[in-house]
Amino acid sequence: MSTLFIDGRWVSATAGGTRQVVNPFDQSVIRTVDEAAATDAEAAVRAARAAFDDGEWRGWTARRRSLLLRRVAELLQRDRAEIARLETLDTGKTLVESGIDVDEVTSVFEYYATQAESDPGRLVDAGNPAVRSRVLYEPIGVCALIAPWNYPLLQIAWKVAPALAAGNTMVLKPSETTPLTTIKLVELLDEAGAPAGVANLVLGAGDPVGSTLTESPQVDMVSFTGGLATGSAIMASAARTVKKVALELGGKNPNIVFADADFEAAIDYALIAVFFHAGQVCSAGTRLVVEDALHDEFVAELTQRVERIKLGNGLDADTESGPLVSAEHREKVESYVSIAVDEGARLLTGGRRPDNPKLARGFFYLPTVFDDCHGGMRVVQEETFGPIMTVERFSEIEDAVRIGNDTTYGLAAAVWTGEARKAEYVARALRHGTVWINDFGPYLPQAEWGGYKRSGVGRELGHAGLAEYQEAKHIYENTAPEPQRWFAR
Ligand code: TXE
DSSP states (O other): OOOEEETTEEEOOTTOOEEEEEOTTTOOEEEEEEOOOHHHHHHHHHHHHHHHHHSGGGGOOHHHHHHHHHHHHHHHHHTHHHHHHHHHHHHOOOHHHHHHHHHHHHHHHHHHHHHHHTOOOEEEOOSOTTEEEEEEEEEOSEEEEEOOSSSHHHHHHHHHHHHHHHTOEEEEEOOTTOOHHHHHHHHHHHHHTOOTTSEEEOOSOIIIIIHHHHHOTTOOEEEEESOHHHHHHHHHHHHTTTOEEEEEOOOOOEEEEOTTSOHHHHHHHHHHHHHGGGGOOTTOOOEEEEEHHHHHHHHHHHHHHHTTOOBOOTTSTTOSBOOOSOHHHHHHHHHHHHHHHHHTOEEEEOOSOOOOGGGTTSOOOOOEEEESOOTTSHHHHSOOOSSEEEEEEESSHHHHHHHHHOSSOOSEEEEEOSOHHHHHHHHHHOOSSEEEESOOSOOOTTSOBOOSGGGEESOBSHHHHHHTTEEEEEEEEESSOOOOOOSOO
16 A cells, blocks of 8 residues: 555655665564655645645635544544554553553644634734724644654644644654554545645655755645754754744653652652653653662662663563664664763663563563762753653752752653642752653643753644644724825824
8 A cells, every 4th residue: 555645645755765674673564555755755845836726725614624533533542452553563552552542642632622713813902992803723734743752642633633633734754763653644644634745644754855844845834843953854844934833852851859759659750750651751750869868778779670670562462671773772872871871870780782582573672770870960951851860969959959950951841749838949940841740741721731942942732732733813903994084184
């Protein structure tokens, strides 16, 4: 089957390009998909442009768009098992995690279905009874939606759902490493009744496929989730045609534990914070920042538990963590381990590939903990995006805040303490887009998600996540116009 979707039809890449999608657990080929060239990306943009400017989609009411989103949510649940399996094969994450992703994506479609219907704009008081002043929210136009490989379905869905709710047309560009669930999502959008040209799909390399989208004068907006360097290049590229951009560029997220925290819960979540999906999470709490008085006991217990994490095939029920996504990515993670050792961090566990021969064909890496870390180290400052925890310590609350803010990123942070006032103080002092108190990781479709500082521009989810895909139009209606006699009196 052809895997590019342009103007309502599944088509092959015009130049005949293909790419093999590989299972990171054993390097087997899961599927061969089309590899688009720039001309395919241009065709997808033309289709989206025509559907936005002249297609039937323009006439769809908010209610109809809402019903489309609800239908997609139903179809996601109907095919939940198939989608979860695809995601696990493609990314290596466990089947349980993939199932949770499908459920959360379903909630996001449901949330924006409701938002689409309940967004009538607003009346503004012009201070003049003869004037009716209204602000309407309209779609921006053609959106390029570019997603990464760690949460392929979830990240693209966080963009597709609000973009559709607002009435835009779009070109989806998943990561070339993990396109399978995005292909499936586009099949469901088609089945749900999205008109031809509304949601187009191109697959292939960031350059030329992604860059063709970000450079195109026919594209009005780019929403991107991925690495800092690529995000910065996309922003520069979008500047040439003054496109809107929304960027989510990861983080280096502190998990701050005070000595008065609930020990059992804090330990358990400290593991989840870093080793969930092998650390390939933009909000991973890779920087453990622990109070002096608790440090030794906490880190000793943590290290023991880290050594018991079961690596394996994401499809096996007892696997707790799968492989890294690719050989190339594992090399990046390994390079950070060498850097950390050179910088003087003390390796407590991990720091190498596992010995288990059953894992030999997968891109596995042992969960790793470094103690004696500080903010001057690259392993503490840069996104390793792997199963590497660094431990820093503090004695005063102000040190905890300073360490927590000692990063050019600002996506997420957590604070653990039994004292509510202290938690609130630290939560407010931290310059991160999400702060968890006595928890780590949850997000809600109805609450904004995004980063301060270099973690990005704009927000996903929540009302602001819809506003990213809207233009505000002010309509000022004078119901009793009278000559002003300003000129030519
Ligand atoms: O991501 P890229 P990569 C971080 C993580 C990781 C690093 C690099 O630290 O190690 O980024 O990962 C497309 N124009 N995150 O190289 O390059 C690309 O095809 C347009 C954090 O895999 O950012 C893919 O679809 N598009 C992150 C998408 O951008 C381009 C999640 C992401 O790829 C492009 C993943 C270009 N010039 C990695 N170049 C998070 N924020 O959660 C590439 N792309």
